[in-house]
Amino acid sequence: MNEKQLKRLIENYLNGNCTEREKTLLDKVLDSYDSPADITQPLEDEHRLQNEIFSKITSEIEGDTSKVPPYPVKKRSSSRWLAVAATILVLIGMGSVYFSEQPLKQVPLHQTEILSSVTDWGQRNTITLSDGTTITLNAGSQLHYPKTFEGNTIRSVSLVGEAFFEVAKNPGKPFIIKTGKVTTRVLGTSFNINSYEFNDMISITVRTGKVQVESVSRSGKTDAVQLVPNEMAQYSRSNDSITKSIVDNDNYMDWKNGIIRFSDITFHEASKMLNRWYGVDISFENEALKKCHVTARYEHAKLQVVLESIKFATKGMDYEFTDQKKILLKGRCQN
Template sequence: MSEKELKKLLGGYLNDTCSDQEKVFLDTFFDSYGIESDLGGLSDFDYDLLKKEMMGNIKKKVRGIEGRQKKSGYSLWRPWYGIVASFLVLLGISVGFLLQTPEKIEVKQPLLLTQTSLSGQKTDIVLSDGTKIRLNSGSTLVFPDSFGNMASREVTLIGEAFFDVTPNPSKPFIINSGELVTKVLGTSFNISAYPENNLSMVTVATGEVEVTPKFDAADGVIITPNEQAVFNKDNENMQTRKVAMDRYLNWKNGIIQFEDETLGRVAEVLERWYGVHIAMENKALAECHITATYDNARLSVILKSIVYAKKNMEYTYLSEKEVLLKGSCGD
């Protein structure tokens, strides 16, 4: 084997363009000839990287070669006996080639970032690909600092967020949120998946979204604008329905909308939005039903509105961050 041929063989391995036989030869050579002592010119990083890549493939490649040997009845290794000897002679040249090549192989692990929107806050996030996210109160997003050479753009959501995803047909955007996996190429949609709620909901504003339960990929659905996928954690059931989109997206503009919601559910939302704790004097209060819309209203305005609608109810501040609701549900 000439120096030129050897350089081509090594370069082909690193660029994943050499044949199975060539890969098996290089893998086996590394493993069999104690080559560590001959690579003094390589840094620990370069050697470990080269060794790791080769050894990561050896079992799979050898298995394929052995299978073909059994079928054909002859050995595929015989043509490489002379090459091993040549490789030993030219080892110094091949190492020099690796050190001089202008393309240095580097493995950069993405740094995972965590952004939390505390109670009473809304947080805007722009990812490295330009995707824009508005994180609702009491929610957390985990995402890489760069998607780099990843096959997909993957993040994790706890709580609620609105996504405006930058289109990239070759690199899908994937959101893990509790029991659901949401996959898109480029679209805008809302995910509400607070751990304490028994319903997780994905609502589409534009484009097309695929929503799949983690436990059953076959139960996935595809939804389009003004459609919503609802996953019930209690019975692990997924359903889709047509919805008035604004009702589920208004929160990002500071609008709270309740449509025949129980006061218990209303209290949960207000606690997240305003960073307070709302206690109730009796359990019956939690079953009162509320229908109302509030546009960037102060908490005091909302509380006054509720007790005005429910004539037998009143509220009092126990402290700056604690409210007590008293009375009954009389209209």
């Protein structure tokens, strides 16, 4: 197994595309690390980290599973596991970990300490990186990034969820965002990435500057598009393809300014947005209600204001808090 194969394996696992055998064996490797710090902390022997990760994964994935003894399965924290997997992916992307049959070069591992920022549903957070880049994380998102970019030829981070990037200009150090099979490369610009795992699409929308978006198909073919303001690239996980279109930026970047917009979408689609926005769980009394449509725009609005507004507009829908964070939509719509 070489670096490219290992990178693809971890990306497939993050996207849920591994075989059951690969998933089981890779779980064993990731379970041996309690946190990203176990991977990025300074080591007396600068070669040990590279050799350790590579040898563990190679022996497990390429080994004979019939000879692997049973092992106790931990009750894994999904956020901890994802942070560890994403950390390995970021390290590979930064060139800080080398996997080859040749002797390993000395690498200043103190520069590869990986930090993580995680937002729960209903939360948003703004982070400023060491190079001055500002990133606003939407609800239910995770960003993994180096503490410092000093000494690296590129600036690389990993994202799960949605974030708005305002990248500090540095022509000598491209900024790279890894989201599953999609890689976004920029020098200095502002744009939005939506890569929630429950969505089929990974979307990149540009506000200023120019962005290059690349995806690698299952056959290994690289597809790339360049975006300018008011253009969007979408990678379909199911179709394994990338497309480009012209869009209205406001529809994709309003969330950063506290605006939630329903543009003639179904109640089912709107409920997913409310789940992320307010950290609630919305269910439906009947299937017909899911197909009702709603068009509205709210700015820094409380949840009950949004629900009352939709109730008034539909003239038949009602809602009930069955728990502090659980809402049942019931009735019917007449819009």
